[in-house]
Amino acid sequence: MHILCLEQGGWMEPATYSTRPSMQIRFDGKTVVVSGAGHGFGRCIAETFVGLGARVFGCDLSAAELAETAKAGISTEVVDLTDRAAAAAWIGKVEQTTGGAIDVLVNNAGGVAGQEMRPIEEVMDADWDRIFAVNIGAAFALSRAAAAGMKRAGSGRIVNISSGAGLAASLTGIQAYCSAKHAVVGLTRQLAHELGPFGVTVNSVAPGFIRSNPASEKQWAGYGEAGQKALTERIAMKRLGTARDIASAVVFFASDLAGFVNGQVLAVDGGK
Numbered sequence: 001m002h003i004l005c006l007e008q009g010g011w012m013e014p015a016t017y018s019t020r021p022s023m024q025i026r027f028d029g030k031t032v033v034v035s036g037a038g039h040g041f042g043r044c045i046a047e048t049f050v051g052l053g054a055r056v057f058g059c060d061l062s063a064a065e066l067a068e069t070a071k072a073g074i075s076t077e078v079v080d081l082t083d084r085a086a087a088a089a090w091i092g093k094v095e096q097t098t099g100g101a102i103d104v105l106v107n108n109a110g111g112v113a114g115q116e117m118r119p120i121e122e123v124m125d126a127d128w129d130r131i132f133a134v135n136i137g138a139a140f141a142l143s144r145a146a147a148a149g150m151k152r153a154g155s156g157r158i159v160n161i162s163s164g165a166g167l168a169a170s171l172t173g174i175q176a177y178c179s180a181k182h183a184v185v186g187l188t189r190q191l192a193h194e195l196g197p198f199g200v201t202v203n204s205v206a207p208g209f210i211r212s213n214p215a216s217e218k219q220w221a222g223y224g225e226a227g228q229k230a231l232t233e234r235i236a237m238k239r240l241g242t243a244r245d246i247a248s249a250v251v252f253f254a255s256d257l258a259g260f261v262n263g264q265v266l267a268v269d270g271g272k
Contacts, residue, residue, distance in 0.1 A: 025052060033104070035060075082133040115131065147200070161205055164269055234272060235270040241270055
């Protein structure tokens with residue numbers, strides 16, 4: 001099965017998900033929900049699942065970006081996930097549309113909410129709360145809404161996109177972002193224990209630094225040539241990752257190959 005994902009500078013050669021026929025990864029007849037699907041990781045993840053046969057639903061705040069995502073055959077809707085009632089309503093709408101539980105929930109929405117590093121004494125309450133709302137709050141709201149259906153079905157996959165900032169100090173220097181991504185890891189581990197008895201696994205992908213959206217491009221530019229070289233040299237593979245690398249890790253967690261993998265955090269960072 002060939003998959004195309006938009007990468008830095010254009011479309012890359014297709015990835016191939018196949019070993020022997022009995023191990024081919026497919027999601028035919030499965031319902032996959034991806035938050036933050038307007039660009040970057042979210043769009044690539046959504047496109048990947050479509051390529052593997054899934055029926056995919058994506059949400060974001062930007063109607064213009066979602067319009068591009070929809071071109072790949074993804075059902076899209078503008079949803080403000082900081083409104084937990086709206087998040088729950090979207091999950092309910094997807095379940096009503098498909099007539100069943102969600103099979104795979106990818107909590108990808110998040111980010112720094114347009115903020116930059118400031119000393120802790122200059123951080124405003126509203127800025128702190130906004131980052132928590134779009135990262136851990138959104139993951140909580142969508143997981144809570146999808147859990148009941150998954151439990152009734154006796155199966156399901158939740159994959160949370162955390163970050164290297166959920167495992168160590170953040171390159172962004174933004175205190176709330178680092179704290180929120182650590183919370184995403186905690187939510188992953190707790191829900192794995194809570195939902196595991198019902199056949200639902202909960203895992204997390206923790207990307208390293210990847211140029212996948214306007215915020216990461218701005219951060220990359222801010223390093224300057226010397227800083228960019230130093231960052232790349234600290235990676236064992238001596239290159240930055242791509243959105244497709246993250247999508248591939250999500251596909252693994254969502255597949256039958258990871259049926260007994262639960263509560264785990266997979267760092268996709270090239271060996272930082």
